[in-house]
Amino acid sequence: MASKFDSSSKFNIYSSFTLSNDDVNVVSLLYAPLMGSDALMLYLGLYSLIERNNLKSESIKHEDFFDIFSFTSVSFLKARIKLEGIGLLISYEMQDKSYTYVICPPLTAKSFIKDATLGLYLYAKITKDTFDFIYNHFKVEKIDKANAINITKTFDDVYQSQIDNEITYDKFKYILGKRTNRNLKIKNYNFDFDFFVKGINLDFLETGITKNFKDQIQNLAFVYGFNETEMMSLYSDSINTKGIYDYKILKNKANDLFKFKRNMKAPKLINKDDEMVENKDLCDYLNNVTAADLLEGAMPNYPEKYLKTLNDVYAEIMLPRGVINCMVLKIIKDKGELPTLNYFKKMALSWSENNIYTTEDAIKFVTNAKLEQEVNDESNNFGGFNVL
Numbered sequence: 001m002a003s004k005f006d007s008s009s010k011f012n013i014y015s016s017f018t019l020s021n022d023d024v025n026v027v028s029l030l031y032a033p034l035m036g037s038d039a040l041m042l043y044l045g046l047y048s049l050i051e052r053n054n055l056k057s058e059s060i061k062h063e064d065f066f067d068i069f070s071f072t073s074v075s076f077l078k079a080r081i082k083l084e085g086i087g088l089l090i091s092y093e094m095q096d097k098s099y100t101y102v103i104c105p106p107l108t109a110k111s112f113i114k115d116a117t118l119g120l121y122l123y124a125k126i127t128k129d130t131f132d133f134i135y136n137h138f139k140v141e142k143i144d145k146a147n148a149i150n151i152t153k154t155f156d157d158v159y160q161s162q163i164d165n166e167i168t169y170d171k172f173k174y175i176l177g178k179r180t181n182r183n184l185k186i187k188n189y190n191f192d193f194d195f196f197v198k199g200i201n202l203d204f205l206e207t208g209i210t211k212n213f214k215d216q217i218q219n220l221a222f223v224y225g226f227n228e229t230e231m232m233s234l235y236s237d238s239i240n241t242k243g244i245y246d247y248k249i250l251k252n253k254a255n256d257l258f259k260f261k262r263n264m265k266a267p268k269l270i271n272k273d274d275e276m277v278e279n280k281d282l283c284d285y286l287n288n289v290t291a292a293d294l295l296e297g298a299m300p301n302y303p304e305k306y307l308k309t310l311n312d313v314y315a316e317i318m319l320p321r322g323v324i325n326c327m328v329l330k331i332i333k334d335k336g337e338l339p340t341l342n343y344f345k346k347m348a349l350s351w352s353e354n355n356i357y358t359t360e361d362a363i364k365f366v367t368n369a370k371l372e373q374e375v376n377d378e379s380n381n382f383g384g385f386n387v388l
Contacts, residue, residue: 007066007073011099013057015050019105026106027088029134033125034118035086038071038079043088045069047103059098086118109138191221192228199232204245216247220254230257283359286322286329294325298332306338313341317348322359327351330366 024044032040045065049057066076080101083089090102106112113119113135123131193214207213221231234257238250291310295302313324327347332338356365 005062005073005077006097007063008061009097009099010059010061011065011101012059013046013049013101013103015047015055015103017105018052018055019047022109023106025138026109026112029137030109030112030118030122031086031088031106034121035082035088036079038075039082039086039088041069042071042076042079043083043103046089046101050103062099113138191218191231193218196228196231196235199228200235204235204239204243206244216250220250224254224257226254226257282363283322286325286359286362287320289325294328295338298329299338302338309338309341313344316341317344319348319351320357320359323351323356323362324348326359326362326366 027040027043031043045068049060049065051057062073062076066072071079080089080091084091088104088106090104092100092102094100107115107118113122126134196217197209202208205213217231217235220226220234221228226234234250234253235245237253238246240246240249289297291307291314295306295310299306310328313328314321317324319327324344327344328338331347351362351365354365356362
């Protein structure tokens with residue numbers, strides 16, 4: 001039997017999860033019929049006081065909580081005990097007579113209904129029609145695939161693996177070899193698996209050639225850009241002390257080879273269509289952006305004189321507006337300021353000598369490493385300032 005306790009005592013709330021819409025539906029439709037509306041209100045009320053950034057609450061007085069949610073000390077304690085009994089709350093009394101409440105996640109709808117205790121009591125508590133209504137509410141219809149063709153693109157149809165010179169191995173090594181997403185499929189057309197198999201000793205492969213083994217080899221080859229010969233060598237180095245191929249050893253060896261080959265640079269994922277789309281978006285922006293918006297985006301709170309300088313550049317330099325805007329962004333990025341009109345005239349001459357007359361050419365010019373080196377060599381003519 002619940003009894004009163006000190007309403008002036010304080011409590012803190014902790015959680016290890018974020019309550020989703022599905023969770024709310026489960027608590028409202030499946031748990032509530034068993035534990036009652038007060039317990040439902042208490043569960044949702046406690047969670048509403050959780051800070052989203054750290055999943056815990058500030059210290060709160062019970063009496064303040066009662067005022068907010070219209071509880072008495074007795075009704076609160078009864079509801080709290082129901083939550084504890086049904087597995088949604090863990091309560092602690094601390095040495096200083098304060099309390100700590102840990103909110104627990106509800107079961108999934110499927111797990112609840114199939115639970116030997118909760119599902120049975122729910123079925124006994126409500127009518128068959130109500131139970132069927134709730135069951136159908138959570139039921140997920142399966143797709144009839146008898147007359148359907150799976151046209152889903154595979155991972156490597158859409159993405160390619162590319163080495164990112166800005167990300168070191170140390171920043172991503174902790175995720176290597178983690179469990180892969182079952183919905184992520186890699187065909188790796190460029191890897192000749194049959195050729196790879198001909199070059200390995202199958203006596204070490206206890207399971208034989210399985211789909212899982214093929215996926216392991218092709219996925220690692222795709223991510224790290226290894227060829228068939230390199231994967232053969234890795235396989236040979238992945239034999240454990242029992243003389244059997246070990247995928248864990250293969251992953252570690254692949255990491256070591258990757259670090260050696262790529263100078264500890266991490267692979268990054270590139271959408272095959274992104275570069276074309278991004279360049280088009282950038283061209284549109286450079287061709288149409290106003291002088292004020294261009295400066296604001298590159299240098300917030302820029303001096304007013306910069307706007308006059310840029311308008312003078314537009315008027316004096318006979319290059320397309322998109323080319324000039326590309327030049328402006330590059331200069332501000334490298335120099336940290338907007339130089340004089342004469343500086344731009346020298347820059348325009350240099351770019352013209354490199355046949356840069358369109359926005360597309362300008363974008364390629366500032367992002368191409370070979371051309372960048374050529375312009376950097378010429379930049380000594382501009383007081384040591386790197387043009388690109």
